[in-house]
Amino acid sequence: MLEIKFVRQNFQKVVDALSKRGDSAKLNEFIKYDENRRNILLEVENLKNKRNVVSGRIAEMKKKGENTEDLILEMREVSKTIKSLDADLSESEGVVNDLLMSIPNIPHPSVPEGKNERDNELVKKEGVIPDFDFEAKAHWDIGEDLKILDFERAAKITGARFPLYFGAGARLERALINFMLDIHTTEHGYKEVLPPFIVNRQSMIHTGQLPKFEEDLFKLEGWDYFLIPTAEVPVTNIHQGEILDESDLPVYFTAYTPCFRSEAGSYGKDTRGLIRQHQFNKVELVKLVTPESSYDELEKLLANAEEILKRLGLAYQVVTLCAGDLGFSSAKTYDIEVWMPAQNTYREISSCSNFESFQARRTSIRFRKKGVKGSELVHTLNGSGLAVGRTLAAILENYQQADGCVIIPEALRPYMGGMEKIES
């Protein structure tokens, strides 16, 4: 959410920024309703002031035993008026707030212009793309041949887009989770968190999934609760409504959670394999930082996520999302895309974003500076470190051998009881 004052005072700037995103929100309504809201506010506040003053006087008069009958009668009317104006006000506020909630974040100046993913800007390529002297198999074929992945049976249990791992596959997934968490906690300074996987509506609003994207979420029937689409939601909400001390910052959290996404609107896409599932595992990185440091912190966050791929020996590239491809709450996002041999292309495996104060304002997370009056909103960031299912898919495809087995990357072997390869 942007600050209402900011929108009012920088109206054209906001409109321009939104058009950069290709978002043509009906902002002209905003001005109209906001003005209306403020007019009512002025009127109602004057009346409330009168009520407060007169009520005080009534108290004094009563103490002296004077007659207050007339004043009370008069105030009775005033209160009635206030009540009806308050109703109008909350209606206007509702409209203004809905509009405000549906305005996405303003892209950072360094974000390239563009409409969609094709306009994303390549930052760098790392690692060596494997050169096979046989035809690379897709990870779903590898997984099924090795009997470590079983999509058909998963579909019987639940339906399409759910994973079922067996044996070394299940263990590899678990190994990856532990490997990632260990590196982030022991080497990158993150505190491990194991949060709820179900959150309430408010938390979803705070991080920006709601009110706009409810159709992407799984909702619990009979509850106003949702399955988390990412650990970002519970973890960013840990300090909601709190005022932190500057010395508490930066806060670094890492969390493993499963993630649940309805994937509405992506029916034909990535129907096979682990790439696009309704349920997948992810190790997430979340930061709360000072505004001055947030872009440095974004670079560090990106490096922390990259480190995992480096240690796993997977080739990848980093792109800066263009304005049109930017997520709703984000001011700037880097995507890390891992090389997938069978598809002969890079696929997103991590998304690292700086939300600046956008989420902090909704979530009300602020901090106090030493020697400075008042408080300030923190900046929030998060990134995948990494998407586990996609990492496993990348390992299967990049480490496959001609005979159908898959070599386990060196870094993971301690987590696999020393196992060096997966074979049927």
Place this chain on the structure above:
RNA sequence: GGAGAGGUGGCCGAGCCGGCUGAAGGCGCUCGCCUGCUAAGCGAGUGUGUGGGGAAACUUGCACCGAGGGUUCGAAUCCCUCCCUCUCCGCCA
């Protein structure tokens, strides 16, 4: 699920027979004074949101004492609904 207790400012904690209480007191923090270090001491300040005035320091209106309704001229204080926390009992991974 049954029976109780409670949710107040950065924290602890009064107020809760309705009205000079945005909220005592303490702690913490900031600034100043004092003190040859540290500690102690003294004085002042110290919530958030939103609107107005001011270049600014600041000043001023309104709202906020878990959330939402209600009663009242007036509610942190009374009533209703909901949420959450704690204790005991029951049940249970």
